[in-house]
Amino acid sequence: MAVAGKRVSDDELRLSGYAVYYEPLRPAPVHARRARRLRYEAGMAERAGEPHAEQLYREAIERFVDAFLIDRAGHAACFTDAHAIGRHVAERYGCPMKDAGDGYWTIGCGVLALHRRLGVSWAGSTIGRCSVCGAGDLECDHVPGRWYDGVHCHRIVYEADLRDISLVPFPDDPRTYRTEVARTPREIRAARGRPLRRGEVPLCAHCTVGCDGADRGPREEDVDQSLWPAPTPGGEGGT
Amino acid sequence: MEGDKSAGVDSAAVLLRDDRATLWASSENLGPATRLPLVAVMAVRKTVRPGPEHLVAAELVSPRRGDALVLLPDTLCPVDGQIVAGFREGAQALRVRARQEGVPVEVAVPEGARPGHYSEHAADWVLPLILGVPTTTVAILIANEIQRWIDEGRERGRSRPPTLRYREVLVDEATQKASVRELEGPADEVADWIARRPVLEAGREPEEDEWQWPESA
Numbered sequence: 001m002a003v004a005g006k007r008v009s010d011d012e013l014r015l016s017g018y019a020v021y022y023e024p025l026r027p028a029p030v031h032a033r034r035a036r037r038l039r040y041e042a043g044m045a046e047r048a049g050e051p052h053a054e055q056l057y058r059e060a061i062e063r064f065v066d067a068f069l070i071d072r073a074g075h076a077a078c079f080t081d082a083h084a085i086g087r088h089v090a091e092r093y094g095c096p097m098k099d100a101g102d103g104y105w106t107i108g109c110g111v112l113a114l115h116r117r118l119g120v121s122w123a124g125s126t127i128g129r130c131s132v133c134g135a136g137d138l139e140c141d142h143v144p145g146r147w148y149d150g151v152h153c154h155r156i157v158y159e160a161d162l163r164d165i166s167l168v169p170f171p172d173d174p175r176t177y178r179t180e181v182a183r184t185p186r187e188i189r190a191a192r193g194r195p196l197r198r199g200e201v202p203l204c205a206h207c208t209v210g211c212d213g214a215d216r217g218p219r220e221e222d223v224d225q226s227l228w229p230a231p232t233p234g235g236e237g238g239t
Numbered sequence: 240m241e242g243d244k245s246a247g248v249d250s251a252a253v254l255l256r257d258d259r260a261t262l263w264a265s266s267e268n269l270g271p272a273t274r275l276p277l278v279a280v281m282a283v284r285k286t287v288r289p290g291p292e293h294l295v296a297a298e299l300v301s302p303r304r305g306d307a308l309v310l311l312p313d314t315l316c317p318v319d320g321q322i323v324a325g326f327r328e329g330a331q332a333l334r335v336r337a338r339q340e341g342v343p344v345e346v347a348v349p350e351g352a353r354p355g356h357y358s359e360h361a362a363d364w365v366l367p368l369i370l371g372v373p374t375t376t377v378a379i380l381i382a383n384e385i386q387r388w389i390d391e392g393r394e395r396g397r398s399r400p401p402t403l404r405y406r407e408v409l410v411d412e413a414t415q416k417a418s419v420r421e422l423e424g425p426a427d428e429v430a431d432w433i434a435r436r437p438v439l440e441a442g443r444e445p446e447e448d449e450w451q452w453p454e455s456a
Contacts, residue, residue, distance in 0.1 A: 121360035122358070122360075123358055123359035123360060124357070124358065124359075125314055125316050125318050125323050125325040125355050125356065125357050126318070126323075126325075126355055126356045126357075126358070127318055127319075127321070127323055127353070127355045127356075128355070128356060136353070136354065137326070137331070137353075137354045137355050137356060138326060138330060138331055138334060138346050138354045139354070141335050141338065142335075143331055143332045143335050144328075144331065144332075145391075155356070157356075159318050159319045159321075159355075160318065161316060161317070161318040161319075161323075163359070164359075166360050168360050170363060170399075171360065172358065172360065224399070225399040226399035226400065228399070
């Protein structure tokens with residue numbers, strides 16, 4: 001489910017992101033293991049000259065990002081790993097921005113989520129079932145988030161009634177920090193010192209020149225969310 | 240700065256009641272000796288509001304419930320043509336824990352509705368609505384469940400102190416009106432409050448202002 005704005009002027013923001021993920025939120029170590037596997041496979045594919053190496057690298061970045069967002073302190077190294085792969089991918093393949101079709105450009109890379117301080121949270125009612133036994137809500141003894149004989153329990157939502165979507169500092173699903181601010185034509189012009197030529201596609205340079213996360217790792221405030229501005233209690237009323 | 244410490248504590252304590260952020264900001268600016276009194280101030284916020292419309296007071300008064308933990312839905316609304324009683328996410332964990340510990344538990348699903356979940360972004364964790372003032376056993380069960388959640392978050396690497404909202408629904412049998420008492424603040428302080436309250440209400444501790452609820456809305 002994506003959140004997006006309509007056409008805006010240069011002094012406004014266009015924000016996009018995901019409020020809900022189809023995939024359940026798995027523990028950070030699961031993502032980190034998957035990321036390391038993908039990175040290994042990508043390296044093998046690159047050495048063999050296979051074209052899907054780039055895709056494998058990009059998938060590895062997203063899994064490292066997930067692991068860090070879910071457990072910042074325990075997986076701080078994933079911040080560095082994601083930036084390191086990002087730098088390699090940018091130098092080897094390039095990271096072209098996507099044309100929104102009206103002068104705006106988006107990046108769509110999880111590395112930027114590592115620096116975000118706002119995620120997306122949604123409100124509403126849902127009907128779901130247990131991933132372990134298939135029972136309806138509150139009808140079995142399995143608790144989402146726990147493991148049962150090697151099976152991770154989570155709630156499979158199959159009906160939802162959406163009430164609203166909010167931008168919040170601490171969302172229920174940390175993967176929703178993947179909010180993206182589209183680059184305006186003015187920003188693109190300012191960064192390049194000239195307007196884009198016909199057919200020219202701007203490249204993202206976050207991991208190469210924009211951020212030194214691959215070398216220095218995360219800053220203290222990237223890991224420790226207690227350093228972020230705290231929300232005021234009672235921000236949302238209603239029962 | 241030395242000479243201003245007591246004034247700083249007073250002004251910070253006043254602000255804290257409404258703004259947890261002020262506690263952190265103010266205590267950072269004061270020396271260690273003045274940080275202790277600040278932390279001792281309850282940073283929880285208490286409110287009393289009318290009960291939600293979907294809870295019919297008359298139906299909530301039932302003698303058979305006794306000492307059971309009764310979980311109430313936050314909403315009652317249609318989802319794809321079905322009426323869904325939306326419970327908060329923690330309802331399942333609380334229900335399972337109660338069953339494991341032999342505490343009677345009831346999930347109050349109105350007739351014609353099916354149980355579901357309700358989610359909205361408020362505190363980090365909003366406990367499901369609970370009917371009545373919990374007995375000692377239930378209060379300790381809830382406090383332990385909050386502690387488990389805090390520990391789980393810490394193990395997963397949560398660095399900041401989580402906030403929690405606890406709510407209980409009370410029914411005035413004379414007027415047949417329901418009201419909701421709400422407590423919100425740092426999760427560990429809310430858990431401590433819930434666990435200590437039965438002792439306080441049994442009159443074994445001196446009554447202090449921090450234990451009082453504001454006037455009913």
